Amino acid sequence: MPHPSEPSTLAVDCGGSGIKASVLDAAGTLHAPAVRVPTPYPLPPDRLAETIAQIATRLPTAQRATVGVPGMIRHGVVVATPHYVTRSGPRSAVLPELRDAWVGCDVQALLTARLGVPTLVLNDAEVHGAGVVAGTGLELVLTLGTGLGSALFDGGRLAPHLELSHAPVRWGTTYDAYVGEHERARLGDGLWSRRVRRVVEGFRPVFHWDRLYLGGGNSRRITPATLERLGDDVVVVPNQAGIVGGVRAWELVERER
Secondary structure (H helix, E strand, O other): OOOOOOOOEEEEEEOOOEEEEEEEOOOOOEOOOOEEEEOOOOOOHHHHHHHHHHHHOOOOOOOEEEEEEOOEEEOOEEEEOOOOOEOOOOOOOEOHHHHHHHOOOEHHHHHHHHHOOOEEEEEHHHHHHHOOOOOOOEEEEEEEOOOEEEEEEEOOEEOOOOOHHHOEEEOOEEHHHHHOHHHHHHHOHHHHHHHHHHHHHHHHHHHOOOEEEEEOOOHHHOOHHHHHHHOOOEEEOOOOHHHHHHHHHHHHHHHHO
8 A cells, every 4th residue: 555645646648649657656656557448529628527537437536536538738737639629530520619618718626526536638649747856957749649749858857838739740741640640541551750860860969859759649650761771869769658657747847846
């Protein structure tokens, strides 16, 4: 059992295609295998909260929760979210009523009330990054999955979030579409990996990072030849970081206070 001063954490990684969670102790050790369910659509805020609560019933009791949600999240409030405003998931029609329900939603307060424990809500790439950054220098995290996620850390401190995924990269195509899962499946891993390399090299003069971490479910699909060309300052990290980061994310918050 964890010491009372070291609460266990329900860590939830919300994606466009799946929602997975586990409970970790203060050291980041899983108390149970991660539980994953398909992301249900359509997905208003209350349904997301209920889905997470149902997952929590299949896991050990936790004293707090960390939830990573795709999109622009500021102080636990949704500014924009790309997938959950759609009828049936990524690349489907946006429903105005869902957009209205999500924009301005205090999802942190919603989940705190539904789960009955203090809950921290961040962008999903930020939680992922919390699980891997060393805490020195400028560290950029890019997650490759349904789309492209990003998080920036300076000396272990979380920088304000930028939705790089929605910036145009080529002929008006966004980064989300350019290296997202739909294009990986269409192109195959080889050609898709070349696109990932173009994105990385395009970001170099923008960030001048000390270390770049590539995570998310598709990072393991980058070809060895591409990885070799990316350089020693680029590291592929396990997708499990999206869960493990749930503990360290609280440390980031404490640093900012």
